[in-house]
Amino acid sequence: xxxxxxxxxxxxxxxxxxxxxxxxxxxxxxxxxxxxxxxxxxxxxxxxxxxxxxxxxxxxxxxxxxxxxxxxxxxxxxxxxxxxxxxxxxxxxxxxxxxxxxxxxxxxxxxxxxxxxxxxxxxxxxxxxxxxxxxxxxxxxxxxxxxxxxxxxxxxxxxxxxxxxxxxxxxxxxxxxxxxxxxxxxxxxxxxxxxxxxxxxxxxxxxxxxxxxxxxxxxxxxxxxxxxxxxxxxxxx
Amino acid sequence: xxxxxxxxxxxxxxxxxxxxxxxxxxxxxxxxxxxxxxxxxxxxxxxxxxxxxxxxxxxxxxxxxxxxxxxxxxxxxxxxxxxxxxxxxxxxxxxxxxxxxxxxxxxxxxxxxxxxxxxxxxxxxxxxxxxxxxxxxxxxxxxxxxxxxxxxxxxxxxxxxxxxxxxxxxxxxxxxxxxxxxxxxxxxxxxxxxxxxxxxxxxxxxxxxxxxxxxxxxxxxxxxxxxxxxxxxxxxxxxxxxxxxxxxxxxxxxxxxxxxxxxxxxxxxxxxxxxxxxxxxxxxxxxxxxx
Amino acid sequence: xxxxxxxxxxxxxxxxxxxxxxxxxxxxxxxxxxxxxxxxxxxxxxxxxxxxxxxxxxxxxxxxxxxxxxxxxxxxxxxxxxxxxxxxxxxxxxxxxxxxxxxxxxxxxxxxxxxxxxxxxxxxxxxxxxxxxxxxxxxxxxxxxxxxxxxxxxxxxxxxxxxxxxxxxxxxxxxxxxxxxxxxxxxxxxxxxxxxxxxxxxxxxxxxxxxxxxxxxxxxxxxxxxxxxxxxxxxxxxxxxxxxxxxxxxxxxxxxxxxxxxxxxxxxxxxxxxxxxxxxxxxxxxxxxxxxxxxxxxxxxxxxxxxxxxxxxxxxxx
Numbered sequence: 106x107x108x109x110x111x112x113x114x115x116x117x118x119x120x121x122x123x124x125x126x127x128x129x130x131x132x133x134x135x136x137x138x139x140x141x142x143x144x145x146x147x148x149x150x151x152x153x154x155x156x157x158x159x160x161x162x163x164x165x166x167x168x169x170x171x172x173x174x175x176x177x178x179x180x181x182x183x184x185x186x187x188x189x190x191x192x193x194x195x196x197x198x199x200x201x202x203x204x205x206x207x208x209x210x211x212x213x214x215x216x217x218x219x220x221x222x223x224x225x226x227x228x229x230x231x232x233x234x235x236x237x238x239x240x241x242x243x244x245x246x247x248x249x250x251x252x253x254x255x256x257x258x259x260x261x262x263x264x265x266x267x268x269x270x271x272x273x274x275x276x277x278x279x280x281x282x283x284x285x286x287x288x289x290x291x292x293x294x295x296x297x298x299x300x301x302x303x304x305x306x307x308x309x310x311x312x313x314x315x316x317x318x319x320x321x322x323x324x325x326x327x328x329x330x331x332x333x334x335x336x337x338x339x340x341x342x
Numbered sequence: 343x344x345x346x347x348x349x350x351x352x353x354x355x356x357x358x359x360x361x362x363x364x365x366x367x368x369x370x371x372x373x374x375x376x377x378x379x380x381x382x383x384x385x386x387x388x389x390x391x392x393x394x395x396x397x398x399x400x401x402x403x404x405x406x407x408x409x410x411x412x413x414x415x416x417x418x419x420x421x422x423x424x425x426x427x428x429x430x431x432x433x434x435x436x437x438x439x440x441x442x443x444x445x446x447x448x449x450x451x452x453x454x455x456x457x458x459x460x461x462x463x464x465x466x467x468x469x470x471x472x473x474x475x476x477x478x479x480x481x482x483x484x485x486x487x488x489x490x491x492x493x494x495x496x497x498x499x500x501x502x503x504x505x506x507x508x509x510x511x512x513x514x515x516x517x518x519x520x521x522x523x524x525x526x527x528x529x530x531x532x533x534x535x536x537x538x539x540x541x542x543x544x545x546x547x548x549x550x551x552x553x554x555x556x557x558x559x560x561x562x563x564x565x566x567x568x569x570x571x572x573x574x575x576x577x578x579x580x581x582x583x584x585x586x587x588x589x590x591x592x593x594x595x596x597x598x599x600x601x602x603x604x605x606x607x608x609x610x611x612x613x614x615x616x617x618x619x620x621x622x623x624x625x626x627x628x629x630x631x632x633x
Numbered sequence: 634x635x636x637x638x639x640x641x642x643x644x645x646x647x648x649x650x651x652x653x654x655x656x657x658x659x660x661x662x663x664x665x666x667x668x669x670x671x672x673x674x675x676x677x678x679x680x681x682x683x684x685x686x687x688x689x690x691x692x693x694x695x696x697x698x699x700x701x702x703x704x705x706x707x708x709x710x711x712x713x714x715x716x717x718x719x720x721x722x723x724x725x726x727x728x729x730x731x732x733x734x735x736x737x738x739x740x741x742x743x744x745x746x747x748x749x750x751x752x753x754x755x756x757x758x759x760x761x762x763x764x765x766x767x768x769x770x771x772x773x774x775x776x777x778x779x780x781x782x783x784x785x786x787x788x789x790x791x792x793x794x795x796x797x798x799x800x801x802x803x804x805x806x807x808x809x810x811x812x813x814x815x816x817x818x819x820x821x822x823x824x825x826x827x828x829x830x831x832x833x834x835x836x837x838x839x840x841x842x843x844x845x846x847x848x849x850x851x852x853x854x855x856x857x858x859x860x861x862x863x864x865x866x867x868x869x870x871x872x873x874x875x876x877x878x879x880x881x882x883x884x885x886x887x888x889x890x891x892x893x894x895x896x897x898x899x900x901x902x903x904x905x906x907x908x909x910x911x912x913x914x915x916x917x918x919x920x921x922x923x924x925x926x927x928x929x930x931x932x933x934x935x936x937x938x939x940x941x942x943x944x945x946x947x948x949x950x951x
Binding site: 564568 | 743745748770822876879880917922
Binding site: 157158159178179180181183184188189191195196197198199200204207208209211212213214255256258259 | 813816817819820822823824826827828829830831832833834835836888
């Protein structure tokens with residue numbers, strides 16, 4: 106097995122009296138594709154927020170490429186190689202598609218001439234024709250692609266894709282899956298959070314399942330989905 | 343001069359009485375900003391508007407300011423509903439743009455203040471009632487009725503609002519909106535309507551707070567500025583939208599200002615609320631009774 | 634950088650034309666009115682760096698402006714330095730005030746910054762009222778030199794000084810707007826969380842914006858004591874400064890350096906003309922009403938209206 110790129114140990118997160126994450130361990134190896142599953146409210150998004158810095162974990166630690174990052178602000182974590190997309194797309198509404206990508210190139214991608222790389226990235230996600238459109242005018246699929254393009258512009262070693270396929274048609278799901286696979290082949294580790302089972306099964310080499318803030322399964326996809334505890338969590342008693 | 347006991351007791355007493363007023367003036371902001379997340383910085387200007395309405399009724403009809411304010415509260419309620427509607431249609435519906443929303447309320451504050459200056463000028467105005475003048479004396483501590491009546495009225499106002507929020511269906515809907523808008527939609531209630539009612543209610547309290555204010559002190563149109571720091575300090579310190587918190591924070595501010603005025607001079611009193619606000623934001627942004 | 638220098642030279646050329654125009658008229662009233670309008674150009678441009686570019690509302694422009702004003706009063710009574718030497722000092726103090734305010738409040742939700750600036754003017758006001766060295770509540774007289782080399786009058790000198798400051802302010806704003814910093818600020822304005830996730834150091838950039846904006850407001854206040862020769866707190870902290878600094882960019886258009894410039898020239902001139910016929914109070918009422926009308930009906934200001942008209946004409950022709 107390749108060496109770990111991200112190691113999160115015993116992550117705790119509480120909101121008031123509510124325990125959102127309870128001692129969750131989560132690792133990603135270099136070049137790995139991991140699926141993160143769990144019912145709504147199980148703590149998936151909270152975990153992503155703790156890893157990327159939108160929230161601060163109450164206990165435990167997050168190590169990225171050998172350095173502890175859980176006390177750093179988000180933008181510094183991004184620069185150290187961990188990028189994310191948002192479940193609900195958050196484009197910079199006053200800017201064009203190209204400018205959206207350029208911001209990430211300017212600040213996280215270490216690029217000097219922003220104009221040079223943006224077209225290549227937009228081409229990869231299939232948005233090159235719409236580069237000069239206002240990001241406000243994009244459709245849902247295109248907004249998801251823009252989220253991915255912006256994350257890719259940060260030149261991450263690890264990309265966390267938070268429900269980038271929710272609400273898309275089968276053809277669109279396949280399009281995005283192919284895109285993520287290509288990205289993975291170029292050496293980027295990917296964590297996919299998704300409800301669309303067939304996409305996760307097709308994509309992930311390993312699956313983690315969170316239920317009520319605890320990790321209840323972690324391993325080979327086929328084995329995990331047959332796990333009785335996982336079945337119970339998803340299908341009820 | 344040393345600190346004498348009666349000086350101290352008088353400072354505490356007037357601080358508590360003043361605190362009652364601050365709670366009443368801040369109540370509307372605790373509803374609009376604390377519960378609805380609408381940064382109505384024009385609230386103190388509406389309070390002053392309430393003061394002037396009480397002033398007109400008092401000088402022309404000899405009406406009691408408190409009575410007047412209860413009569414005109416529905417008019418203020420309607421005004422509040424109108425302001426909310428404009429705010430909602432122009433800003434909230436599109437989401438995000440808080441910049442222009444803030445500018446909108448700033449403009450309203452400005453128009454109200456300057457409009458009042460045009461009509462009434464910058465002279466201080468006051469009202470005449472039977473309870474302005476006499477005092478109750480407890481040993482060395484004198485409690486002027488001019489301060490006591492507004493304080494008691496303020497407590498009654500806070501209690502009424504708290505009771506309304508906790509007991510009535512609409513009140514509980516307002517609290518639900520304050521917690522989470524989405525949950526309410528599932529229950530079939532219209533969150534926009536609930537927000538409009540709550541905001542209108544917050545402006546209605548300004549009518550009453552304005553009457554209390556002009557009983558306590560003479561006012562002129564730009565007095566509202568002295569209250570901007572106060573109302574937001576009280577709202578934040580009180581834990582954003584908690585009525586008991588508003589009362590507690592009002593009392594704390596009242597006592598702190600009263601002490602500052604007694605021992606350092608009244609010209610420093612306006613700085614107290616600002617210091618309190620910054621201190622709260624720096625140390626405990628959730629406020630006293632917040633989580 | 635070369636294109637920025639080009640713009641600066643062009644702007645200075647425009648300023649020179651303005652100067653020649655006023656010198657040709659040669660009337661002191663033009664200098665008086667011009668000074669006030671140009672002062673608003675600086676204030677509105679400064680406000681817009683934080684308000685328009687970054688999306689953070691500063692209600693306390695008067696406070697930052699007053700720091701510049703009272704820096705001059707203090708220097709006048711102690712070292713008696715010439716005005717150009719006080720400019721950086723007044724700016725620096727106001728910039729530090731901006732940094733401090735930002736540091737205390739910007740880590741929380743942005744609206745707390747706005748609320749704090751609202752109260753800031755009141756507190757600074759009570760500090761000045763209690764500070765007898767600068768005249769306290771009664772105010773202080775500042776005697777200006779009767780003559781100054783190269784200029785026909787001291788007022789003309791101050792007018793030219795403000796003309797240069799306004800030119801520099803617009804130049805700086807345009808430079809910020811088109812820089813990496815400006816694009817980061819725009820990202821913050823659009824969506825702060827997404828900006829962080831794109832690697833934008835939001836807190837640092839916001840602090841730069843508050844400091845720069847405060848600096849420019851402070852600089853705008855420095856020459857005022859010599860212009861009015863008598864300063865007192867209620868005039869210096871007048872709500873007029875706060876509302877104008879904010880109304881001008883919002884009416885002109887906030888996303889570009891041109892917006893505050895248009896807004897300040899238009900509204901500033903309007904007020905100068907109207908003060909002759911209407912009272913100062915009616916004047917301010919008009920500004921307040923215009924502010925509310927524009928933010929509700931024309932959120933992108935005059936610039937936005939202009940762009941919409943251009944688009945419509947193009948569509949009809951094309």
